[in-house]
Amino acid sequence: MANALLERLRCMNRIVAMMIGVILLACAAFVLADIILRKLGSSLGGTDEISGYVMAIVTSWGMGFALLELSHVRIDILRGRAGQLGRSLFDLFSMTVLSATITLIAIRCWPVVARSLANDSRANTPLETPLALVQVPWFIGWAWFAIVAWLTLVAAILLIARGEFEQSEAAIGAFGEAENL
Amino acid sequence: EDLSVVGSWSSLPLHNEYEAPFWTETLPAASNGEINVNLTTHNQMNLGVGDVYRLLGDGVYDVGMTVADYAVADAPELEGLDVPLIAMTADEARAMVDAARPMVTDIFHDRFNSHVLAIAPYPPQVVFCNHEISSLDDLQGLKVRASGRMTAKFLEALGAEGVNVSFAEVPGALQKGVVDCAVTGAGSGYSAGWWEVSTHLLPIPLGGWDSVVTAMNLDKWNSLSEDMQTLIQEQITSGFEDPAWASAQGALDNDIACLTGTGECASGEARSMTLVEVSQADFDKARGILESEVLPEWAERAGEEWTARWNDSVGKVVGVTVSAN
Amino acid sequence: MITYVSVGLLGLLALSIPVGIVLFLLGFGVDTFFSPFPLTKGLGNLVWSTSNNATLIAIPFFVLLGEILVRSGIATRTYTALDRWVSWLPGGLVHANVATATMFSATSGSSVATAATVATVAMPQAEKLGYDPKLFSGAIAAGGTLGIMIPPSINLIVYGFLTQSSIPQLFLAGLLPGILLALGFMAITVLICAVRPELGGTRRVFPIGEMLRALIQLIPIILLFTVIIGTIYKGWATPTEAAAVGVAGAIVIAAIFGGISVSMIAESVVGTVKITSMIMLVVIGASFLNFTLASAGIGRELSEFLDGLGLSPLATIAVVVCIYIVLGFFIETLSLMVVTIPIIVPLIVAQGYDVIWFGILMIVLIEMALITPPVGLNLYVVQGARKSGTLSEVMLGTIPYVIAMMVMVLALIAFPQIALWLPAALQ
Ligand code: NA
Ligand code: NA
Numbered sequence: 001m002a003n004a005l006l007e008r009l010r011c012m013n014r015i016v017a018m019m020i021g022v023i024l025l026a027c028a029a030f031v032l033a034d035i036i037l038r039k040l041g042s043s044l045g046g047t048d049e050i051s052g053y054v055m056a057i058v059t060s061w062g063m064g065f066a067l068l069e070l071s072h073v074r075i076d077i078l079r080g081r082a083g084q085l086g087r088s089l090f091d092l093f094s095m096t097v098l099s100a101t102i103t104l105i106a107i108r109c110w111p112v113v114a115r116s117l118a119n120d121s122r123a124n125t126p127l128e129t130p131l132a133l134v135q136v137p138w139f140i141g142w143a144w145f146a147i148v149a150w151l152t153l154v155a156a157i158l159l160i161a162r163g164e165f166e167q168s169e170a171a172i173g174a175f176g177e178a179e180n181l
Numbered sequence: 182e183d184l185s186v187v188g189s190w191s192s193l194p195l196h197n198e199y200e201a202p203f204w205t206e207t208l209p210a211a212s213n214g215e216i217n218v219n220l221t222t223h224n225q226m227n228l229g230v231g232d233v234y235r236l237l238g239d240g241v242y243d244v245g246m247t248v249a250d251y252a253v254a255d256a257p258e259l260e261g262l263d264v265p266l267i268a269m270t271a272d273e274a275r276a277m278v279d280a281a282r283p284m285v286t287d288i289f290h291d292r293f294n295s296h297v298l299a300i301a302p303y304p305p306q307v308v309f310c311n312h313e314i315s316s317l318d319d320l321q322g323l324k325v326r327a328s329g330r331m332t333a334k335f336l337e338a339l340g341a342e343g344v345n346v347s348f349a350e351v352p353g354a355l356q357k358g359v360v361d362c363a364v365t366g367a368g369s370g371y372s373a374g375w376w377e378v379s380t381h382l383l384p385i386p387l388g389g390w391d392s393v394v395t396a397m398n399l400d401k402w403n404s405l406s407e408d409m410q411t412l413i414q415e416q417i418t419s420g421f422e423d424p425a426w427a428s429a430q431g432a433l434d435n436d437i438a439c440l441t442g443t444g445e446c447a448s449g450e451a452r453s454m455t456l457v458e459v460s461q462a463d464f465d466k467a468r469g470i471l472e473s474e475v476l477p478e479w480a481e482r483a484g485e486e487w488t489a490r491w492n493d494s495v496g497k498v499v500g501v502t503v504s505a506n
Numbered sequence: 507m508i509t510y511v512s513v514g515l516l517g518l519l520a521l522s523i524p525v526g527i528v529l530f531l532l533g534f535g536v537d538t539f540f541s542p543f544p545l546t547k548g549l550g551n552l553v554w555s556t557s558n559n560a561t562l563i564a565i566p567f568f569v570l571l572g573e574i575l576v577r578s579g580i581a582t583r584t585y586t587a588l589d590r591w592v593s594w595l596p597g598g599l600v601h602a603n604v605a606t607a608t609m610f611s612a613t614s615g616s617s618v619a620t621a622a623t624v625a626t627v628a629m630p631q632a633e634k635l636g637y638d639p640k641l642f643s644g645a646i647a648a649g650g651t652l653g654i655m656i657p658p659s660i661n662l663i664v665y666g667f668l669t670q671s672s673i674p675q676l677f678l679a680g681l682l683p684g685i686l687l688a689l690g691f692m693a694i695t696v697l698i699c700a701v702r703p704e705l706g707g708t709r710r711v712f713p714i715g716e717m718l719r720a721l722i723q724l725i726p727i728i729l730l731f732t733v734i735i736g737t738i739y740k741g742w743a744t745p746t747e748a749a750a751v752g753v754a755g756a757i758v759i760a761a762i763f764g765g766i767s768v769s770m771i772a773e774s775v776v777g778t779v780k781i782t783s784m785i786m787l788v789v790i791g792a793s794f795l796n797f798t799l800a801s802a803g804i805g806r807e808l809s810e811f812l813d814g815l816g817l818s819p820l821a822t823i824a825v826v827v828c829i830y831i832v833l834g835f836f837i838e839t840l841s842l843m844v845v846t847i848p849i850i851v852p853l854i855v856a857q858g859y860d861v862i863w864f865g866i867l868m869i870v871l872i873e874m875a876l877i878t879p880p881v882g883l884n885l886y887v888v889q890g891a892r893k894s895g896t897l898s899e900v901m902l903g904t905i906p907y908v909i910a911m912m913v914m915v916l917a918l919i920a921f922p923q924i925a926l927w928l929p930a931a932l933q
Pocket of ligand 1: 610611612613614615616652653654655656657658659
């Protein structure tokens with residue numbers, strides 16, 4: 001069951017990563033179009049504003065994917081010297097702290113959205129972008145990260161309880177498999 | 182009483198000459214050491230400019246100050262505090278600000294859970310051009326770097342194109358023709374060397390006066406004794422707000438002299454930009470655009486109630502009436 | 507407070523909690539123990555403002571650019587071509603690592619992206635040709651750091667953004683020191699391998715015809731560099747926008763000189779998302795920690811400390827350099843910059859130093875931080891591409907290059923013109 005859960009999470013986050021990747025490409029194309037149009041004496045306007053929103057949304061939604069790929073940097077000095085069980089305990093502790101922290105961040109992000117909704121806030125720019133329009137997806141990204149973190153932790157606990165240390169290390173260990181960056 | 186104070190841009194004269202001495206010396210001394218201030222600035226905290234009042238309202242610190250225009254995302258009615266081109270001199274700007282103060286107080290009370298203590302000016306936001314201009318009309322078709330929604334809308338109405346360039350990139354952008362003109366404070370433009378890359382100076386507040394509002398978290402304010410409230414209010418008015426305003430016109434005249442070489446320059450070497458005289462026709466045209474396009478659009482954003490209050494206060498002082506289209 | 511943060515940082519990192527999370531935890535700690543105000547209430551706004559930032563979008567763009575170069579085969583061919591030119595030197599292929607890193611630095615604004623690109627193409631060669639793994643991987647980790655010195659550079663964009671100084675000027679200022687640093691890396695390699703030839707593997711001399719033919723393989727990279735830097739200096743695009751130009755350029759160049767497919771682009775994009783998120787968690791955490799430290803009065807504490815020493819300008823620079831070397835051991839570099847720039851730079855400028863010059867000096871120190879343990883992103887990136895051996899081999903291998911960087915720091919202080927000559931000459 002734990003493996004099935006992890007597989008499901010990886011699959012979903014891969015789709016998320018693809019989608020935000022497409023957004024990134026679209027953003028690059030948009031910036032490029034603006035540069036070309038400017039040379040032709042016109043302008044789309046607001047590319048930097050939109051780039052900022054894209055960055056916020058890409059960042060929050062990509063976190064869960066990076067977590068499952070073991071990309072968030074950890075220092076291996078003590079952990080690397082511990083035995084198999086010791087490493088698992090390091091990993092469990094680290095994951096618990098991460099999950100709790102991310103949950104707190106997600107909770108603290110909500111008032112930002114709520115304030116923008118309550119004030120019907122609009123960006124101080126000619127575009128007058130309604131802030132909630134971009135902050136809601138950003139907030140859900142952090143909430144998603146928190147959910148992914150807790151579910152991964154549960155899966156890892158199940159694996160360790162069954163003694164499947166290698167599987168758990170693959171899920172919440174310190175490094176991803178070495179691969180092309 | 183420990184006060185945590187977040188100031189405006191740490192690199193600008195308003196902070197260095199007025200804010201910092203007031204909060205770290207004048208006020209603690211006037212309170213006989215009862216008030217103890219921890220002062221930092223929003224740029225030193227790496228805060229987003231739009232966050233200063235939001236966090237103030239949440240009680241993250243006690244006193245916050247920044248350009249009111251940065252907060253209009255949360256309060257479109259606040260744009261009415263700083264309308265471009267309706268106050269030409271520091272005295273007119275002060276009259277406008279004083280008329281708007283009750284409005285601003287209510288806005289900060291409702292939107293940001295805070296109490297307004299003072300409103301001080303940044304130098305007026307004037308126009309530097311690397312392009313020959315002789316009147317406001319000549320901005321038509323030019324690419325102008327400006328910030329803030331109302332200024333951008335005004336430029337649009339004028340037929341100019343607003344371009345977003347960060348302050349540090351402006352000289353390069355002017356030189357290469359990425360922008361033809363850029364709006365900033367005359368003093369900032371002088372010290373940042375904009376005169377090297379621009380030829381004409383249009384000394385009118387196209388970007389308004391960028392009023393800086395100092396406010397205290399409302400819960401904190403209410404927790405203070407009445408004596409303490411009176412002390413702080415009196416001190417900030419006489420020890421910070423009045424001096425800041427008193428020097429505003431002189432600073433503007435000096436900065437323009439420094440940029441154009443048309444008078445005594447106390448800041449350093451005088452430069453030789455061409456000073457563009459602004460004619461009555463220019464003002465009339467600006468007024469016309471404001472009244473027919475820019476302000477009615479704002480009235481829609483702000484709503485009827487605020488428009489009416491603005492007409493009764495600021496509008497009376499500057500002789501402008503806004504009606505929503 | 508500074509002691510608390512330093513000790514807490516080391517302790518939490520040793521527990522192998524992710525670096526980004528550690529920064530948040532320290533921020534919570536500063537809030538709890540050193541500030542009477544509910545700073546954590548500002549967390550959401552901080553996270554939003556830090557990530558809603560058009561400058562930072564250059565990070566994913568540069569990472570994506572590197573991914574495309576690797577996956578289209580252009581990176582490997584550049585490496586092979588440079589190998590033809592520099593492998594006759596004592597140290598052989600190690601010089602190819604530095605040279606390739608220098609070339610890629612001219613198209614990438616990120617050190618991690620540069621190191622990753624070079625490591626991916628170089629590592630398979632090391633074992634085949636019998637190189638000492640320490641020096642070989644150390645050269646990649648160190649060479650990769652040039653990515654933020656030779657323009658374009660995300661770190662210089664961030665520096666320009668935080669200090670309100672001109673980014674094109676900073677880019678010009680970084681060019682000469684970047685090239686000198688690369689030459690310094692090669693010089694110290696020659697020195698080491700002249701004394702201990704067994705570290706360098708076989709020196710190989712290629713026929714001149716083959717060398718000249720290899721030059722053709724450099725065309726894609728030179729083209730890409732020209733496109734990116736050209737658009738900035740022509741005034742067509744801002745430095746940040748130039749990163750987007752670079753992505754488009756990389757796709758076009760990959761299509762012409764390499765190969766390109768939908769699945770390859772998809773893989774590149776997914777890899778980009780991964781690395782970007784990794785970097786951003788650290789950047790956001792650092793931003794929050796900075797916010798709590800500033801609120802709790804670290805700026806005053808630091809300036810009082812430096813003022814209290816009553817130092818001459820030169821001694822101040824010496825102290826600041828030491829601060830950065832020490833902090834650089836265990837703070838991630840972008841966060842190190844975000845946390846310290848608003849505090850340190852005004853003090854330095856007040857002492858009469860040039861803000862552009864200090865930016866370049868800081869970048870050398872930041873480069874050093876990238877390859878010093880325990881927290882050195884490039885060490886991990888190179889180790890990740892190695893698939894065998896221990897991390898400490900990479901760490902040992904970087905020591906000669908850290909020395910070269912130290913020399914560069916001294917040179918910059920003694921001769922500020924190294925950084926300032928080019929921007930002034932082109933004014
Ligand atoms: Na670079
Ligand atoms: Na380090």
